[in-house]
Amino acid sequence: MSPVQNVPAFSILILMLCGILCLVLPRTASRRLADCAIALVAAGNIALLLYFLRGADAYIYSMGEIGAPFGNELRAGMLEAAVASLFSIITLLSLMGGRAHLRSDIGRQKVNLYYISTLFLLCSMLALVYTNDLFTAYVFVEINTITACGIVMSKEDGYTLAASMRYFIMSLVGSGLFLISICILYAVTGHLLMSNIQEGVAQLYAQGQYRAPLQVAIALMGVGLSLKSALWPFSSWLPDAHSSASASSSAMLSGLVLKSFIFLMVKIFYRVIGVGIMRSHAVLDLLLVFGILGMVMGSVNALFERDIKRLLAYSSIGQIGYIFCGIGLGTSAGVAAAMVQVAVHACTKAMLFCAAGGLMDASGGSKKFRDIEGAGRRDPYAGVAFIVGTLSMVGIPFFGGFITKLSLVQAAVTVGGWRNLLSILAIITSTILTAIYYINVLAIVFRAPETAPTKASEKLREEWKKQVRLDTEYEFAIILFIILNLTIGLQSDRLMQIITTGLSMFG
Amino acid sequence: MNGIGILIAIAIPILGGAFVPLLDFGSRRARESYVMAIVLAASVYTLSLLASGQGTSFVLYHLTSTIDITFRIDRYGSIFALLVSVLWPLASLYAFEYMSHLHKKNRFFGFYTMCFGITLGVAFAGNFITMYLFYELLTLVTVPLITHEGTREAKVAGVKYLVYSIAGATAAFIGMIAVLSHGGSLEFDVIGLGSAATPENRRLFDLAFLFMFFGFGVKSAVWPLHGWLPTAGVAPTPVTALLHAVAVVKSGVFAIGRVVYFTYDAGYLDGSFVQKVGLLFSAFTIIYGTVMAWKEMHFKKRLAYSTVSNLSYIVFAFLLVTPSGLEAGLLHMIFHGVMKIALFFVAGAVMHQSGRIYVTELRGFGKAMPVSIAVFTVASLALTGIPPLCGFLSKFAIAEAAVEESTPFAYFGIAALLISAIFTAAYLLTICIRAYFPPADFEPWSLKSVKEANWYMTLPLVLLAAAIILLGCFPGPLMRFIGGVVPAAFPGL
Amino acid sequence: MTNAVTLLTISDGLSIQFASDGLGRIFLCLDTVMWILAAIYASKYKEHMKKPKQFFVFFGLTYLMLAALSMAANYLTMYLCFEFMTLLSMPMVLNDGTMESIAAARKYLMYSIFGATLGLLGFFFSAYYGTSAVFVSGGVLDAAKTAGKEGTLLVTAFISIVGFGAKAGLFPLHAWLPTAHPVAPAPASAVLSGVITKAGVLCILRIVYQVYGAAFLSGTWVQTALIVLALITVFMGSMMAYGEDLLKKRLAYSTVSQVSYVLFGVFTMNPAAVLGALLHVVYHSIIKDCLFFGAGAVIFTNHKEYVSQLRGMGKKMPVTYGCFTICSLGLIGIPPFAGFLSKWYLATGSLSEGLPVLSWLGPAVLLLSALLTAGYLLPISIQGFFPGEGEKEAEGKEAPGRMLFSMLVLAAATVLLGIFAQPLSDVMQQIAGGLF
Amino acid sequence: MDLCGFTMSFTTAGIHGLYAVMACFMWFVSLAFSLEYMHHYKHKAQYYAFMLATFGATAGVFLSADLLTTFVFFEIMSFTSYVLVIHDESKGAMRAGETYLAVAVIGGMVMLMGLFLLYDLTGTLKIAELADACAPYAGSGRLYAAAVCMLVGFGAKAGMFPLHIWLPKAHPVAPAPASALLSGILTKAGIYGALIICCRMLAGDEHWAAAILAIGAVTMFLGAFLAVFSSNLKKTLACSSVSQIGFITVGIGIACLTNNLSEMASKGTVLHMVNHSLIKLLLFSCAGVVYMNLHKLALSDVRGWGRNKPLLGLYFAIGALTISGVPGTSGYISKTLLHESIVEVIEEMEHAGEAVWMLKGLEWIFLISGGLTFAYMSRLFFCLFIRKNRAEEVQKGYNNKMHPYMNVLSASVIALPAAAMLCIGAVYWQHHYYTWTNLKGSLTSLAIGGLLCLLLKGKDLKELKFDLEDQVYRPVLLKGLVPLLAGIASILTGLGDNFVRMLQGGLLRQIQPHEERFSPMDWLRGRRFAQRWQEIRMDVLDSANSLSFGLLMAVLGLCVFLIYLVRN
Structure with missing residues (x-):
């Protein structure tokens, strides 16, 4: 039992503790505390990842000494460590990236509350990643919902409140369904710990009993978590929520929150219900079809958008579709592709949202394309970040997007029949559409001002250019983001290894 | 000279081009000399590489366990590199003068020079992934060149070009991955599918081939996917001349050649269903291209459609999957590049000097712009296939290869060749007639304002005309250089 | 073709070679003589032209190409010279610069290039299936390679012959002749129909006898199809000429029909018929040039284009009309003059070849066309010399000296070659024999 | 003597000589008479030139030993005599001349065809050798064809039944000495030819003889009949010539019947x-x-x-x-x-x-x-x-x-x-x-x-x-x-041009400058329902953002999940 092994428990506890402390500390102190806490957690998780990389096997970490039925367990493997460290790094970077907006959007006195909800958000995400107990998972799902709505509501203008309320209600519906499915599982198998439930379910399937309740449980589980992670039919809340929130919060929401629920769904499917049953289970076809619809519909809607943040939100729906298409393929290669997309999309989308924040600063806070024209020239950091983001989204080698497309196509090609054809067609159309609207935005962002339509907007742009304040922290975050994306792109080989070994340890 | 030389050859124009928009040049002269220096350095270096560095390869980066970015100079790639590196300096010289009255020159020349490096990347790519990388970058770099003039028309053309290219690239990418995942090797020095081509996954390899054929077919303007080429005619002439006659479209055809000869081999493709499909589509495009060229009265659109048809010459030759077919295709690739760039330059010169874009407005230009129209006549005679000039040679080689193949599809190809020769004569020579022999009641003073372009434009024209004539009469060394490809592509022979 | 001179070797299979053989020599002498006379004629006619300088430039260049064509030793050189001859002779047609002449020139160019391209098809196949690039009497096809491929080779032979037939005014592609001639200046149309159509005939001769070989083609459906085409052209040409009022267009249609006499002889692939064909080549060039010179003289001096306007001109232009009448009689085939002998050999050759129906139908059509030729040529001379006393006095003066000189030379040639034809027919006999 | 590209041979044996002498005598008399006759006529030089030319040609016809030479002089005779016919260029003369020339040329062409067939059949045209050359082909169709063609040629000149039409018209208009010669000697040239055909080539062939006799009888009777009814001096004499030719034809027919x-x-x-x-x-x-x-x-x-x-x-x-x-x-x-x-x-x-x-x-x-x-x-x-x-x-x-x-x-x-x-x-x-x-x-x-x-x-x-x-x-x-x-010929000529014109009008129509090409997108954009679609889309978007729409979609998704999973 090397000291590193208890990193998961410690990281959750530290985040809770700091969350509470922030309540009482003054503004600047709470800011520094939150940053340190997140940095510490990130370091811990990276150490854990290195530990696993040196060849250790996944282990169960039981909380306290109480026995099985009542005690609580965490399970840590290479995949969990990697995802957790990624989440924490991105949260840190998003906070730093969106700092300027926090000041202007949230106002002085409420900043502490913002830090509290961020910390608790990260704590709940790490818990979802590590937990091995269904009920704990439900508890942290609830915490996650509340804190996510919290960081959305923090912006306090009429439109955001309406959007967050809509987001809150839809999430509660999702977690409600999730709770019902847990109750059914508990009623049927009598256990709450994932490993025990798995044995129970395996027995039931073997004896052929309770087939219907199990199906219903899986269905509710699927719908609940899809709703939380914005799979296409259930994603109508996402565009308003993510676009109206402030830069850092939308980065966290799009990048991390959605992914945590997906990670939970994968864990439940493979650890609770078991690989054998899931391989040929009908829910995967549904996930594949809705995933494909999501890919296409997300991109189509993004094509017609004239507001940069809504465009990025719709693009998230599309990318989530990608992930579910990977899961829906049913093979381990498919899930690996999904996991790669989780990692890559997290980094890219967070960076894009921060860059969008920067562009909005450089064009007087407006999100409309008309005003953003030439913003890339005024705020070069945001411009370059946007270029890297677009290249990755389009799938140019050397960038993250390429490896996702590569792995997904590899997975799709090995699967035979209609799945193969449908997914390939979807990939082609979504790549084209993504390329169109991203490069369209790129063209607008970098269009030389001379061709802008009116004289008046000429003068306006001049003052905006003067307004751009030098914000070192924001630039530092953008640079880090770009480095993170490039490393993911270049080190994609090692990332692939981590994910595949992680998955093999997963079951 | 180890592999690093290849990287340098590619890096000089890309980095050089990237810096152009950033440096602010005092005068036009400074920018031109800088750009010309970069381009000349790159092409001279590449030519020296071609001479000495045959066969060296260099692994830049291991992307994943099975895939890495490698560069290799093999005879097939060096032919394309030769064409590009010879024509780029000429095109740049031409572009300096042409762009004199257009705005945003820095940005234009930046992308223009980067494009040179990326095309070299396509030529020297060692395996499919590297070629795909540079293929995609080529699209992204050329989009701003097309939308350079900023008019609504240019933007529509840019988006259309982007959509077609991205769709094509993705389809090719999927085909490539299908081959990779089923055991085929993507390396270009491993010829053919070898053991992987077992009967049961034959259908999948056929499907993959079709995906790749039509994927790369977008750039080489095969019939259903050619829509973007004529609309891209609105771009400034150096772009249409160099990219849409030489670099971009030829990279599409070059990629199809890689697929046919290096990923699949003659054994697999000869007589197969996909070969028939390919031959049929390319032969039909030959006819479609020339007929549309005859129908189009807009000068550059007419030349664009003529490019559509001539590219399918090369695709048709490649798909014959015989050594003579490969040689014929490469020969036409080079000759068509030279001829078509000359024609586009003349079109550009006419447009630059007199602003006339329609073919019917060229009456009496024979006297007004003697040099340009003379070069135009030489180039159109060559393209029509009049013997001493180079056009005939490649047309003859393709026809010979088709006759050797002697299958119904090959004969349909020959018929297409002849029909297109007739239409080429129709839509090019009528322009020469209008230019040289205006009707009796034509007042020469109406062209008083039109003078011959200055030496920036006429020098490349004259050099190209000389090249057309010399290549036509003394193709010996070039044909031997191309002959070297056969042992690489056909290890069995 | 022995001792070919190689001007330029492009690649192993392709080279531009020249060699002089019997056939080539006939055509070269013919071109040279006709060109000299046309030049003399044009030196006076140029006052009537708008751009004489441009005319003479292309006049000379076309001669150069024609000479090269007759000396061409392989298919490639022949095709090259053929294309350039078209390109260089086209400006002569649009010399007047009227919109109509430009349209006619474009039509001429397009038909010839269409024909040449079809001819190219023959080149592709013969280059592959043939043994030697140089023309060899009796055909170059390599028996081993063409074992299974006769069908396709016959098709290509038919297409390339019809292609080159475009220049010789063979039926499907003859339409450019009647449009190009009325607008071209007289010396140009004289040379165009007298000599340049013969270039097409020369190419067809080379292809039939020295690329595919008479043995390969005779007796096949290609031969029958080609003879039928030739006969259709013979009949159609003379029929259209019979009804045409514009003098030069009438002569153009007559060219269409007369050149198909030659083609009929070539396609019957019989030594006597070929002899007749070669003779007719010479005779037709001489006669037709003289007729066109006559027509040109009438236009030059009295600006009258239509036949109906020429009543009674014979009295005013005795020499012109004299030559015109002699040549018309020659063309109709009245014995003492030149035309008769070639018709004689054509008919006897065709009959002795013994093709099922065509052997007698051929001569019948030839004679019918001769009758029609009489129908459209004699009235001109008759109305010229014997207008009938009722008509008013036609005004007009005789053509200038240099024009008359050319016409007189040609008329004399018609008479002399008609009567003392033996030396000429011996030479032709020897050459025709050599082809088989 | 080889002239005109083949060997011409002449002979004065038998009938050749006789008729040559006759020709000389006739020409002597008529020329002498025409001295006075033509005294006050116009174009005297032209008249005498062509009289002599015709004399030469006729002599040539009679003296020629092989049919080819005969044909050569025959043609020359036709054309030179034509000029004599239209000597005074009156309207009637011109029209008669036209008929004369037409019959002469048609007759000449058909005879040439006959000669071709004969030459192809027998290989020789020498009159002397004809008899035994044609013997082997006695009843064959080709010999009959050749004979018929040649008969048409000679018969036209002689004025036999179907082609006699020019005689009654030509002679009245020609000057008297000329018409004397025309009906005296030129018709005899025709008969000379007919004689060769019947007595040399097809001697003793009943069918052929019967045909000749029939023609002779008709000509004989028709000529006489016309002569009786003509009211012009020379026309009567001309018709009488036709009738006398009929008599001679009958004689030839009998000779042929009895195989000489x-x-x-x-x-x-x-x-x-x-x-x-x-x-x-x-x-x-x-x-x-x-x-x-x-x-x-x-x-x-x-x-x-x-x-x-x-x-x-x-x-x-x-x-x-x-x-x-x-x-x-x-x-x-x-x-x-x-x-x-x-x-x-x-x-x-x-x-x-x-x-x-x-x-x-x-x-x-x-x-x-x-x-x-x-x-x-x-x-x-x-x-x-x-x-x-x-x-x-x-x-x-x-x-x-x-x-x-x-x-x-x-x-x-x-x-x-x-x-x-x-x-x-x-x-x-x-x-x-x-x-x-x-x-x-x-x-x-x-x-x-x-x-x-x-x-x-x-x-x-x-x-x-x-x-x-x-x-x-x-x-x-x-x-x-x-x-x-002429109709057929014009259709054939027009074939190529019309095809090209049809192509240029339809398939290959050139897009004129500034001609708007039909582009589906613009068309759609301009259509009325395009605006309508714009409004629909705006409403849909607004409603899509509302919560109720979100819940509705969630419920639908749940139902799909449940139905699908429970079913299998």
Whole structure:
């Protein structure tokens, strides 16, 4: 039992503790505390990842000494460590990236509350990643919902409140369904710990009993978590929520929150219900079809958008579709592709949202394309970040997007029949559409001002250019983001290894 | 000279081009000399590489366990590199003068020079992934060149070009991955599918081939996917001349050649269903291209459609999957590049000097712009296939290869060749007639304002005309250089 | 073709070679003589032209190409010279610069290039299936390679012959002749129909006898199809000429029909018929040039284009009309003059070849066309010399000296070659024999 | 001697020589006569040039030893004689010349075709070798084809039935000496050819002989019939030529039938040819004299002119008597020979038991046409020399013989042929010609003639309305055949051009500058429902963002999940 092994428990506890402390500390102190806490957690998780990389096997970490039925367990493997460290790094970077907006959007006195909800958000995400107990998972799902709505509501203008309320209600519906499915599982198998439930379910399937309740449980589980992670039919809340929130919060929401629920769904499917049953289970076809619809519909809607943040939100729906298409393929290669997309999309989308924040600063806070024209020239950091983001989204080698497309196509090609054809067609159309609207935005962002339509907007742009304040922290975050994306792109080989070994340890 | 030389050859124009928009040049002269220096350095270096560095390869980066970015100079790639590196300096010289009255020159020349490096990347790519990388970058770099003039028309053309290219690239990418995942090797020095081509996954390899054929077919303007080429005619002439006659479209055809000869081999493709499909589509495009060229009265659109048809010459030759077919295709690739760039330059010169874009407005230009129209006549005679000039040679080689193949599809190809020769004569020579022999009641003073372009434009024209004539009469060394490809592509022979 | 001179070797299979053989020599002498006379004629006619300088430039260049064509030793050189001859002779047609002449020139160019391209098809196949690039009497096809491929080779032979037939005014592609001639200046149309159509005939001769070989083609459906085409052209040409009022267009249609006499002889692939064909080549060039010179003289001096306007001109232009009448009689085939002998050999050759129906139908059509030729040529001379006393006095003066000189030379040639034809027919006999 | 690219051979053997001499004699007489005749004519130089040229050509035709040489001179003769026909360029002359030339050229072409077929069949055209060259192909169709073609050629020149139309028109318009030669010698050239065909190539072929006899009979009767009804002096003589040619054709037919064995037939034919030439020379000269003085030829005008011109009357009488075959004249001898040859053949055939009625009919037609000949000749003689002109003063004008109507030279020259005929008659004055059977034949025809002459005396017969050429040949040829062929030719010529024009109009239509190409997107954008779609989309978007829509979609998704999972 090397000291590193208890990193998961410690990281959750530290985040809770700091969350509470922030309540009482003054503004600047709470800011520094939150940053340190997140940095510490990130370091811990990276150490854990290195530990696993040196060849250790996944282990169960039981909380306290109480026995099985009542005690609580965490399970840590290479995949969990990697995802957790990624989440924490991105949260840190998003906070730093969106700092300027926090000041202007949230106002002085409420900043502490913002830090509290961020910390608790990260704590709940790490818990979802590590937990091995269904009920704990439900508890942290609830915490996650509340804190996510919290960081959305923090912006306090009429439109955001309406959007967050809509987001809150839809999430509660999702977690409600999730709770019902847990109750059914508990009623049927009598256990709450994932490993025990798995044995129970395996027995039931073997004896052929309770087939219907199990199906219903899986269905509710699927719908609940899809709703939380914005799979296409259930994603109508996402565009308003993510676009109206402030830069850092939308980065966290799009990048991390959605992914945590997906990670939970994968864990439940493979650890609770078991690989054998899931391989040929009908829910995967549904996930594949809705995933494909999501890919296409997300991109189509993004094509017609004239507001940069809504465009990025719709693009998230599309990318989530990608992930579910990977899961829906049913093979381990498919899930690996999904996991790669989780990692890559997290980094890219967070960076894009921060860059969008920067562009909005450089064009007087407006999100409309008309005003953003030439913003890339005024705020070069945001411009370059946007270029890297677009290249990755389009799938140019050397960038993250390429490896996702590569792995997904590899997975799709090995699967035979209609799945193969449908997914390939979807990939082609979504790549084209993504390329169109991203490069369209790129063209607008970098269009030389001379061709802008009116004289008046000429003068306006001049003052905006003067307004751009030098914000070192924001630039530092953008640079880090770009480095993170490039490393993911270049080190994609090692990332692939981590994910595949992680998955093999997963079951 | 180890592999690093290849990287340098590619890096000089890309980095050089990237810096152009950033440096602010005092005068036009400074920018031109800088750009010309970069381009000349790159092409001279590449030519020296071609001479000495045959066969060296260099692994830049291991992307994943099975895939890495490698560069290799093999005879097939060096032919394309030769064409590009010879024509780029000429095109740049031409572009300096042409762009004199257009705005945003820095940005234009930046992308223009980067494009040179990326095309070299396509030529020297060692395996499919590297070629795909540079293929995609080529699209992204050329989009701003097309939308350079900023008019609504240019933007529509840019988006259309982007959509077609991205769709094509993705389809090719999927085909490539299908081959990779089923055991085929993507390396270009491993010829053919070898053991992987077992009967049961034959259908999948056929499907993959079709995906790749039509994927790369977008750039080489095969019939259903050619829509973007004529609309891209609105771009400034150096772009249409160099990219849409030489670099971009030829990279599409070059990629199809890689697929046919290096990923699949003659054994697999000869007589197969996909070969028939390919031959049929390319032969039909030959006819479609020339007929549309005859129908189009807009000068550059007419030349664009003529490019559509001539590219399918090369695709048709490649798909014959015989050594003579490969040689014929490469020969036409080079000759068509030279001829078509000359024609586009003349079109550009006419447009630059007199602003006339329609073919019917060229009456009496024979006297007004003697040099340009003379070069135009030489180039159109060559393209029509009049013997001493180079056009005939490649047309003859393709026809010979088709006759050797002697299958119904090959004969349909020959018929297409002849029909297109007739239409080429129709839509090019009528322009020469209008230019040289205006009707009796034509007042020469109406062209008083039109003078011959200055030496920036006429020098490349004259050099190209000389090249057309010399290549036509003394193709010996070039044909031997191309002959070297056969042992690489056909290890069995 | 022995001792070919190689001007330029492009690649192993392709080279531009020249060699002089019997056939080539006939055509070269013919071109040279006709060109000299046309030049003399044009030196006076140029006052009537708008751009004489441009005319003479292309006049000379076309001669150069024609000479090269007759000396061409392989298919490639022949095709090259053929294309350039078209390109260089086209400006002569649009010399007047009227919109109509430009349209006619474009039509001429397009038909010839269409024909040449079809001819190219023959080149592709013969280059592959043939043994030697140089023309060899009796055909170059390599028996081993063409074992299974006769069908396709016959098709290509038919297409390339019809292609080159475009220049010789063979039926499907003859339409450019009647449009190009009325607008071209007289010396140009004289040379165009007298000599340049013969270039097409020369190419067809080379292809039939020295690329595919008479043995390969005779007796096949290609031969029958080609003879039928030739006969259709013979009949159609003379029929259209019979009804045409514009003098030069009438002569153009007559060219269409007369050149198909030659083609009929070539396609019957019989030594006597070929002899007749070669003779007719010479005779037709001489006669037709003289007729066109006559027509040109009438236009030059009295600006009258239509036949109906020429009543009674014979009295005013005795020499012109004299030559015109002699040549018309020659063309109709009245014995003492030149035309008769070639018709004689054509008919006897065709009959002795013994093709099922065509052997007698051929001569019948030839004679019918001769009758029609009489129908459209004699009235001109008759109305010229014997207008009938009722008509008013036609005004007009005789053509200038240099024009008359050319016409007189040609008329004399018609008479002399008609009567003392033996030396000429011996030479032709020897050459025709050599082809088989 | 090889000329025109092949060897021309000449011979003076047998009939060739005879007719060459005849040609010389005829030309001598007519030229001498035309000295005076042409005295006040225009284009004299042209007339004499072409007379000599025609003489040369005709001599060539007769002297040629092989058919090719014959054809060469035949063509030259046609064209040179054409100029003689249209000598005075009057409207009638031009039209007649046109017909003459057309028949000549068509005849020439068809004969050439015959020569081709013959040459192809036998390999030789030498007249001497023809007989045994054609023997092996006796009944073959190709030989018949060749023979028919050649017969058309020669028959056209001779004036046989279907192609005789030019004779009645050409002679009246030609100057008298020329028309004398035309009907005297040129027709004989045609007969010369026919002779070669029948007696050399197809001697002894019944079918061929029957055909020739039929043509001969028709020509004979038709000629005579037309002559009786013609009201123009020269036209009557021309028609009589046609009829006499018919007689000679019958003779040839008989010779061919008897395979040259019947000596009477061949001698009769030759003699009759000679007689006819001389008669026509004489008669046309007389007509020439009449025209020379009166410049009129219609019988009604010329009536009674010769009453006080005994010399002319004598010449005309000699001619008339000889041609009618009155016993004692050379005409009688040749006609009797022909008649007897027919009778001989009839007896022979009767003896052999074959059907003879056809030949009997022929004999009767022979006699009737002989009678008709006598009738129209006597009508001419009476009209010219016996009857008085209806108008008194015209008759008075004719009577006062103030200036000589023909000078001494022409008088003596005309005397020559008359004298020649008389001495021929005398030479053959042997008895056996005058046996009763021979006499019976000629007397019966004379009786018929006399009877007819009495019947028609005094009445002025009007011209025949029916004219074979205008009613039949010209309409069929010019109005029917030529437009049809011209239609076909123009369709063929237009084929290429129309195809190209159709292509350029349709498939290959060039897009003119500034022509808006139809682009589906713009079309859609402009349509009314495009705006409508815009509004719909805005509403959909707004509602899509509402919560209720979100919940609705969630519920739908849940239902799909449940249904799908429970089902399988």
